Amino acid sequence: MKPEIRSSMLPYGQQWLDEDDINAVVKVLRSDFITQGPAVREFEAKVANYVGAKYAVAYANGTAALHGACYAAGIGPDDEVITSPITFLATSNSVLYQGGTPVFADIDMNTYNISPDKIQAAITNKTKAIIAVDLTGQPVEADRISMIARNHNLVFIQDAAHSLGASYDGKKVGTLADMTMFSFHPVKHVTTGEGGVIVTDDETYYRRLLQFRNHGMTREPEEMMRNDGPWYYEMQSLGYNYRMTDMQAALGVSQMDKLDGFIMRRREIVKAYNEQLSDIKGLVLPQQHPKADSSWHLYVVRFLADCFDGSRREIFEALRQYNIGVNVHYIPVYLQPYYKGLGYTEGICPNAEAYYETAITLPLFPKMSDKDVSDVIAVVIEVALRYAR
Structure with missing residues (x-):
């Protein structure tokens, strides 16, 4: 007997929000902060603690976060970055945003993730970084890719838009690469509406990521060339307005509990x-x-x-x-x-x-x-x- 036609389309993915999530956002709307404020810091801490990373930096979306990671890695013109062709456009586009050249390495037909052997074969004297994508939520072969990166002095960025909560060899994704990106689009494991986070254990990357999402600007006295007073800030690089709002972050904090x-x-x-x-x-x-x-x-x-x-x-x-x-x-x-x-x-x-x-x-x-x-x-x-x- 043939199955019946459903009365409405069942999507391939969809968010799940409850009253706790709604109330968390409403609480922010009634507070003094609706753009970047204490909820962003709380969300960053919650993600970092969950995956076991030292630092987390929240961005307006996953694409912006990947762009930030490419900036923090120092990718620029004449640099090549090896990545997978089976991914959303944002992965390789983030390399182009920095003037770099994406180099596509083929996938393993068992996991559909990028093949470490193909990464090795694609390395040239222009290679700066590897962006490996955890397709469908399955982590890449992080041990092999990390070794390749170390052997060739490359930055290993893990595009973990699909794999929050996954692990490889007993270690949570977020602790396996130099920088790891998580996405919080509505079809992902938890959502902030739009949103992304980079986690890292490297303080230098962390400082660069913070500046990049906020116009390349700092208010930290120890980072400034000069200091005219409490109002003073410095733009030290060309960054972007990639900040996450407290409304997004409050939703993320509530969602992370689930x-x-x-x-x-x-x-x-x-x-x-x-x-x-x-x-x-x-x-x-x-x-x-x-x-x-x-x-x-x-x-x-x-x-x-x-x-x-x-x-x-x-x-x-x-x-x-x-x-x-x-x-x-x-x-x-x-x-x-x-x-x-x-x-x-x-x-x-x-x-x-x-x-x-x-x-x-x-x-x-x-x-x-x-x-x-x-x-x-x-x-x-x-x-x-x-x-x-």
Whole structure:
């Protein structure tokens, strides 16, 4: 029997806000601070403590935070930065913002994360940094990447937009790289509406990150060239207005209290998917690296072309016809028209392109009911059988 069409679209991801979250924001609105104030500092401390980092610097969004990390790393013109092509545009764009050149290294076809071997092969005398992306919530091979970075005197930035709460080799993401970025967009594990944080144990990076988000400005007397009095401030570099507001931060503080519960529910949904979909021929389910413990931002399956008569697009649209809000994460960045205009061409990363041609993201978020999960499973099975060879 075919599954019923849902009355409304089930999104691939969605925030979960409750009255505690709403009240936290209202409290700020009734206070003296609505832009950057005490709630931002509280949120930064909460994130740093959760992941075990010394410092956290909050930004208006994840892209701004990545830009700040590239600035703090000293990336500039003539510098190359190795990164993954299977990521959102912000990762490599943050390199371009600093005048650097993104170098795309291919992915591992088991984890879909950047391959350490491909990173090693891409290093030149112009390489300044590595930005490794924790796709879907699964941490990259941080031990191998850290070793490569140390051996070549490179900065290791971990784009952990998907992996708050994940761990690798028993260590929380946030303690594995020189700088780590977390995103708080509504589809992420917890949300501030828009928002991002860089965590680091390095005080020099910390000071640079603070200045960069606030016009390159400081009010710290020990950092100034001169000091005319209590009103005095200095702009010491060209920064941006990338500050997070107290309204955002208050929501983040409240949401962080729910993070472990949200991750637990994500893992329950993944377990159900794995158990119910594992017998479908040609449907490749996500695999975890043996050292990784994913926090499961996304659940990506691949429909292998030689096992199904329909194209990925046909299968995608068939799933959508049941109001299952599948998506695709991601188009290889260098295939975008802007990047082609910079000289990037097809064929740079064959694994990434093969992955893109077959990948579909299924809905996964804590607010999904058991009925929602059952609907997704039933529709995937029905559509897979319909197009099976």
